[in-house]
Amino acid sequence: MSDIAFEESSEYYENFDYFTDQKYVKVLVENKKDVRLWSNAFPTLDNLAFDFATAIDMSNHLNILPAEGCKQLDKIGHYNLGKYLIICKDSDYNFIVFLMNKALNPNLGEYKKSEYIFETLVHSVENIEYFKEYVQNYLAKKVYIHTSLMSQKAPWLNRFYIEFSKILYKPLLQAIFHDFIFNSKNRNPKYNLKSLYTILQDIKKIKINNLSCFNENFFTCNEWRSLEQKLKSFESNISKLFTTYNANNDFNLIIDYLSSHGVNESNCYMFFRGHDLESLLNDILTTYFSKLYDSYINAECDKLSGQQKIDKRKELFKSKGQFDIKNEQRNLGIVDHFNETLKSIHSMYTP
Numbered sequence: 001m002s003d004i005a006f007e008e009s010s011e012y013y014e015n016f017d018y019f020t021d022q023k024y025v026k027v028l029v030e031n032k033k034d035v036r037l038w039s040n041a042f043p044t045l046d047n048l049a050f051d052f053a054t055a056i057d058m059s060n061h062l063n064i065l066p067a068e069g070c071k072q073l074d075k076i077g078h079y080n081l082g083k084y085l086i087i088c089k090d091s092d093y094n095f096i097v098f099l100m101n102k103a104l105n106p107n108l109g110e111y112k113k114s115e116y117i118f119e120t121l122v123h124s125v126e127n128i129e130y131f132k133e134y135v136q137n138y139l140a141k142k143v144y145i146h147t148s149l150m151s152q153k154a155p156w157l158n159r160f161y162i163e164f165s166k167i168l169y170k171p172l173l174q175a176i177f178h179d180f181i182f183n184s185k186n187r188n189p190k191y192n193l194k195s196l197y198t199i200l201q202d203i204k205k206i207k208i209n210n211l212s213c214f215n216e217n218f219f220t221c222n223e224w225r226s227l228e229q230k231l232k233s234f235e236s237n238i239s240k241l242f243t244t245y246n247a248n249n250d251f252n253l254i255i256d257y258l259s260s261h262g263v264n265e266s267n268c269y270m271f272f273r274g275h276d277l278e279s280l281l282n283d284i285l286t287t288y289f290s291k292l293y294d295s296y297i298n299a300e301c302d303k304l305s306g307q308q309k310i311d312k313r314k315e316l317f318k319s320k321g322q323f324d325i326k327n328e329q330r331n332l333g334i335v336d337h338f339n340e341t342l343k344s345i346h347s348m349y350t351p
Contacts, residue, residue, distance in 0.1 A: 022047075022048075022049050023047060023048050023049070023084075024048075024049050024050075024051050024084070025048060025049070025050050025051065025083070025084050025085075025086065025349070026051050026053060026058075026084065026085045026086075027042075027050050027051065027052045027053070027086055027087075027088055028052075028053055028054065028055055028058060028073060028076075028085070028086070028087045028088070029052055029053070029054060029087075029088050029089070030054065030055075030073060030089050030090060031054060032052075032054055034088070034090075034125050035052045036326060036327060037125045037128055037129060037330070037332075038052065038088045038125070039052065040329065040330050040332055041088070041118075041332055041341070041342055041345055042345060042349065043345075043346055043349055043350050045349065045350075048349065055072035055073050055076070056072070059072070073087055073089055081114055081116035081117065082116060083116065083348065085116070086116045086117070086118065087114075087116065087117045087118065088118045088119075089117070089118075089119055089120075090119065090120050090123065090124035090125060090274065091119040091120045091121050091122065091123060091124070092123060092124065092273075093123065093176060093179075093180060093271075093273075094119070095111060095119065095121045095122075095337075096123075096176060096258075096263065096271045097176065097180045097181070098111045099111075099254075099257065099258055099261055099263065100176070100177060100180070100181050100254045100257075100258070101181065102257070103253050103254045103256075103257030103258070104181075104250055104253065104254070115344075115348075118341050118344060118345055119341060120338055120341065121337040121338055121340060121341055122270040122271060122335070122336070122337050122338055123270065123271050123272060123273055123274050123277075124273070124274030124275075125274060126274030126275060126277055126278045127269070127270045127271070127272070127274045127277055128270075128330075128332070128335055128338055129278075129325055129326050129328075130269075130277060130278060130281050130282075130285075130325065131270070131330075131334075131335055132157075132158070132161040133147075133334060134325060134328055134330055135157065135285060135325060136150045136154075136157060136158070137328070138323075138325050138328055139154060139157065139289060139292060140153075142289065142292075142293060142296075142321075143292060143293060143296040144296075153292075154288075154292055155215055156214040156215045156218060156288065157288065159219070160218070161269070162266070163219060164269060165265050165266055165267065165268055165269050166265050167227070167228055167231050168200070168231075168268055168269055168272065169264070169265045169268045170235050171196055171199075171231050171234050171235050171238070172196065172268055172271065172272055173251075173254070173255065173258065173263075173268065174191070174234075174235060174238045174239070174242075174251065175191065175192060175193045175195075175196045175238070176193065176271070177242075177247075177250075177251050177254060178191050178192060178238060178241075179192050179193055181250070181254075182242070182245075182247055183245065183247075186241070186244075186245045186247075188241060190237070191234065191237065191238040191241060193273065195234075196234065197273070197276045199227070199230045199231060199234060200227070200231075200276075200280055201280070202223060202226060202227040202230065203223075203224075203227060203280055203284060204280070204283060204284075205223045206218065206221060206223040206224060206284070207223075208284075208287050208288075208291065210291060211291040211292060211294070211295050214288055214291065262336055262337065267336045270335075270336060270337070282323075285323060285325070286322070286323040289323040290320075290323070293320050296316070297313060297316045297317065297320075300312060300316060301313045301316070
């Protein structure tokens with residue numbers, strides 16, 4: 001196993017152009033799949049290339065165990081990093097918990113581990129991948145319309161993000177407060193983040209037969225109303241728990257502080273656990289995409305007749321594909337909170 005210090009490795013990459021025609025930055029990520037998002041965060045430069053790897057890939061060079069990448073990244077001290085060796089990782093709940101602690105302790109300082117560690121600030125890459133505007137852009141391209149027309153063509157999508165965020169907002173922040181800030185002796189497993197996720201899985205019980213079910217019946221169906229009631233009950237009961245232990249004033253202070261720092265009803269889903277968010281949204285968005293595209297096929301084919309209609313239907317059906325939001329090219333600057341990370345990266349590498 002190599003004994004090369006991380007500073008020396010940084011110098012190695014800094015001087016990589018001595019051996020090749022290209023200077024390199026080694027970018028360590030938690031998982032190779034994360035490259036599909038983080039690669040969009042770096043500028044395209046003629047004299048600098050960004051080479052992505054995981055801690056598993058680099059275990060010999062970093063003198064760490066070849067174990068799970070995300071856990072190993074946490075073991076790499078900031079003093080080992082440099083401009084040519086950096087880390088890009090999920091914030092998980094760290095950033096929003098920091099904001100909560102900052103609300104209660106204004107002298108806490110700033111959220112910054114190292115100038116060479118870049119975090120999502122939102123929970124994780126999945127939250128960014130399922131950012132509402134990216135989903136809208138994806139569907140608009142699939143049905144060949146401009147994104148500005150999506151609210152007319154697909155009104156359910158915008159409303160779903162609004163309604164989902166609204167019912168999630170207070171319970172999510174309560175659950176995070178409960179799990180990370182609230183006195184551990186007073187916690188109740190009925191009100192933790194795992195319990196909240198279990199409730200939210202009721203979304204998967206909603207059965208959709210056609211596109212009109214989305215636009216006309218989705219938010220009035222029994223399953224959605226049941227979900228709303230369960231979340232209201234969760235919110236009420238956890239509020240009673242906080243009252244019992246005189247924690248509601250702290251929680252209300254946190255709510256106000258988070259709002260002043262851009263965490264609100266419209267974007268709180270960005271701070272929910274990324275894998276859980278993906279699990280909740282992917283199936284329903286896949287179904288919605290399928291119904292929306294089928295409607296598009298019908299509208300296009302209704303303009304034709306005879307063999308032309310048959311051929312067109314076959315052509316469009318072959319082009320349908322699967323809902324695949326993850327491989328989209330994205331303008332990351334529009335994502336709430338992540339744009340700060342983006343600015344930091346470009347500030348470091350753009351002349």
